[in-house]
Amino acid sequence: MGDLEVRQLRYFVAVAEELHFGRAAARLDMAQPPLSRAIRALERQLDTTLFERTTRQVALTPAGEVLLRDARTALEAVTAAAHRAHQAGRTAPRLRIALKADLDGGLLPRILDAYAAEAAALPPELVLGGYGEQPQALRDGRADVALLQLPCDDRGLDSEPLLTETTLVALAATDPLAARTALHPDDLSGRELPDGAPADGLRPARPSSLRPTAARRASNLSEILSLVETGSIVFFAPASLARRHPRPGIAYRPVHGLPDSTLAVAWPQDARSPAVAAFVRAACTTAAATPAPAHRTAPHRPAAS
Template identity: 80%
Template sequence: MNDLEVRQLRYFVAVAEELHFGRAAARLGMAQPPLSRAIRDIERQLGVALFERTTRQVKLTAAGEVLLRDARTALEAVSAAAHRARQAGSASPRLRVALKADIDGGLLPHILDAYGADEASLPPELVLGGFGEQPQALRDGLADVGLVLCPFDSRGLDSEPLLTEPVLVALAAADPLAARTRLCLDDLAGRELPDGSPAGDGRPGGHSSHPGAPRPASNLSEIFSLVETGTIVFFAPASVARRYPRPGISFRPVSDLPDATLAVAWPQDARSPAVAAFVRAACAVAAAQTDPLPPGFPSGRPAGHARSE
């Protein structure tokens, strides 16, 4: 049996994720008949059925489920290898740091200063992305190290926790709940997060994944503008409340909302001295974290430290 080609894996993954040959063909920029023939060729080559096809739907078989999992990993590895080769071959390679803007626990400037003192090389390149996109950027070779919020998809990655801090809810200052000093998730029943999901569920509420969902607010400025109007509420690490006070917004602790832990993450196979230097700098800065929040706000603390009430 011949090995599958990268092109074949891309065809298969598109159909497996869309579960619709027409949508998969459009996604790949090709006509549907040659895509259908390509999938049949893959099944003949493997000697197994990958899809159950009826006039109403397309479903993955057990063999298809296994191939989808491994094909995604293989395509990630191929893409990462290309990106890392280009990076290594550039005239002046720079360390690439993946992060979501403003979600750094206030540590990033101090980490960059400490890294600059440790590494006599070019300043790092910041690779900005949306909520939860940083782990995939590391796997895809688009970044060398990242600052991520836990929990996250850690496949193929190592990490070290840096800072744990409370998560607060941002409410319109005119919201009746803003008159209270502490809330619980039940108090937020009926309120919506930026992606339209219910705040009472207690999940972050970044991007909605269902087809046809409206584009969620993409940055803090948009989110805070909607919060001020009372349209939504927003869960934010306490450091965000410290750095972005707004008169039209009240931040309140939520007693049954889990704390947020910021971690530094990197690919498991990384052997770069620059990555090691950045991780050392991040851990040292987090261990020395003493920057308190203004009165009334619970402060962050190095990850692993007991919380004082």
């Protein structure tokens, strides 16, 4: 059985995600016939049926499900090799730190100070990304280390928790629910979350009627908070964020039974760089040295109203 090629995996993943040869071909910027042929060739090569296709429907077989999972991680590993080699070849290497802006619990400046004092420190470079993109940034080599929320998809990663805070929900101050001091998850039924919100992390406590798709796309925190102020969406945030972004038009309220939000430092499992080790050390000591009460805001005292 000859070796697979990256192109074949990309094609397969596109079709498996779209479940439609035409759309997948468009996404790959190619015509549909060569794509169909390539998938057929792949199936012959693996001696396996990957798709159950009729002229009206395309579905993954069990073998296809397996390949989808493994193909994604293989593609991540390949692009990681490219990114890391490119990075290692730069004349001035840097430590690329992935994080979601405003979700660092206010620790970032102190962590960076402690990190800068380490002997093995390289100049830091922030890699900003949306909700839940940090793990993938580590896996595909765009970043060397990350600050992220647990739990997350940690395949191939190691992590160390830094601090745990209460998760609050941000509501418009005019919202009827803002009059109450604490909420139940069911109270939020039917509300909308910002686009790309962490549906995964909150799934256990989130009623299914809470949709993670907002009418309008909001990429940064101010846009999201503006949408909250107008009552278009609600938004889950760790207590530290609530404390650092008080707004008159927004009320932060605890939700009964909502899982805590844990900030962690994470890195690729096979990382060997001393700069990564230095950053992890800096992050852990900074978190340990930070007075816990200031960060574990008690749920009965919402930060703004």
